[in-house]
Amino acid sequence: MSGATPTAVSAPGKVFLAGGYLVLDREYTALVFGLSARINIVAREIKTSPGVQLSEIVVDSPQFQEAQWRYGYHLAPEDGGIKVTQLLSGENTDTNPFVEVTLSYALSYIAGTAFRRSSHTFNPAQFTILADNDYYSQPHSNTGTEKNPTRFAKFPTTLRGANKTGLGSSAALVTSLTAALLTHYLPESDFNIATDEGKRTLHNLAQAAHCAAQGKVGSGFDIAAAVYGSCRYRRFSPSVLKSIPEAGAPGFAPALTKLIDGSTWDFDITKEGVSVPAGTALRMCDVDCGSQTVGMVKKVLQWRESNPADSKKLWDELQSRNERLGSILSEGKLDDIRSAVADIRELIRAMGTQSGVPIEPESQTSLLDALTEVDGVYNGVVPGAGGYDAVTLLMKDDEATEKRVKDFVAQWSKEKGGQVRLLDVKGEMEGVRKENISVYNGWIS
Ligand SMILES: Nc1ncnc2c1ncn2[C@@H]1O[C@H](COP(=O)(O)OP(=O)(O)OP(=O)(O)O)[C@@H](O)[C@H]1O
Ligand SMILES: C[C@@](O)(CCOP(=O)(O)O)CC(=O)O
16 A cells, blocks of 8 residues: 555755756757766554554654644635644644645645545545755854764754855755655645656656745755756746645645646756766866855846846857867867856856846856866856856766865865865756655665
8 A cells, every 4th residue: 555665765966057037938948967966765564553543644854853743634615625734742843834835735646636536534644755965054163174973963953053165955845845845745646756657746746845834936956956857948838836825825736736747847957968077077066165145037138128138148158168078078078078068157247247146246256267277177057047156067987186286275275264065065967856765764764
């Protein structure tokens, strides 16, 4: 029977190599890579004593303090789907909107499809989240040169107090929790993440839940990477999500089923021809030097609206330079990487100057230019929306290059007074997958 045996799934984080901002418009595409850092979820039934009725789903994130959320659930009136309510126990009164919204979306979808055929109920279950190191700055490492001592580090803080590195933890979490719920409560004949159909259901459901939890509709590239891994991504039309009432509101359940199983989704994922040359790795540095930037997307879009002709010219040219980089990488033309990335950076800086947004600010230009001089590094970019937080590098995948980069950023940090740290993560091709439960022995109690 489905649900009786523990199961485990994982979904990768993302690194955005090319196509930030452009991907917000369906006219353009992005080159997105999945990461070796995954959010893993182990699903287990909660055993109850004979005669004891329990309606509870527990989600816990044992790497963090006060990170257990307990939920009750019931059928909402007027086709509102499954409403989940956080059960407040002990000292933990913190909410986790990404977990809560994902539960109501996935349970409502499950109830609305497979359970229609029988009077099925949700057995009490526990979902344990284990995030690979690198989603958060590590507590044990001040210099960034030590190796992580464990696979799933314990943090001396609550989740709210942890420092994110920007790898898309919420998208990987929503995707893997959705996959875990579908896998746990449905028989394999109804849902299997290894199939194209299963991935499509998962993508649509995770995309809808993530937008609802975020309270906004972005391009959805992070969910695409979490489900499909490295790919060329063309976004879905934002109007796809217009038809859906709030979770629990009248009509939510049938609207959700129609949305997820329907044909309105117009996103496009291509995995073919998306790769990096053998012996090359996509790596990331966490940059902890500068100020936070707010409202960057809004400002860039305002610039675009006020300057339609100039911005179109720039975006069209940037799109073709992005596509050229994609071809160079998949054809393994190592000698052309540096100049292809330089051409992209030139236009990213132009977009930043014209819109007044620090997409590749001067401090990042200096860092990237200096890194490009390190033996074995081809070039690098500011990923996604850009700003001061991170750089993505294309570099040789060997220990000597890694050591040179680590030494370089340690020295740079000392001289510039900030903190730049090479993360352990690498670009990886595969998206969501089922895992062998024994991998997590010792990590779950
Ligand atoms: N390990 C975890 N356990 C439980 N919840 C988590 C975990 N990681 C992330 N989350 C949820 O995701 C939220 C963080 O999402 P947010 O969108 O702010 O960051 P992000 O996705 O990492 O950012 P970015 O898109 O810049 O990479 C947390 O507040 C929490 O609700
Ligand atoms: C600017 C944008 O294209 C990318 C943002 O990426 P990130 O959150 O900076 O990794 C926005 C989006 O695609 O939703």
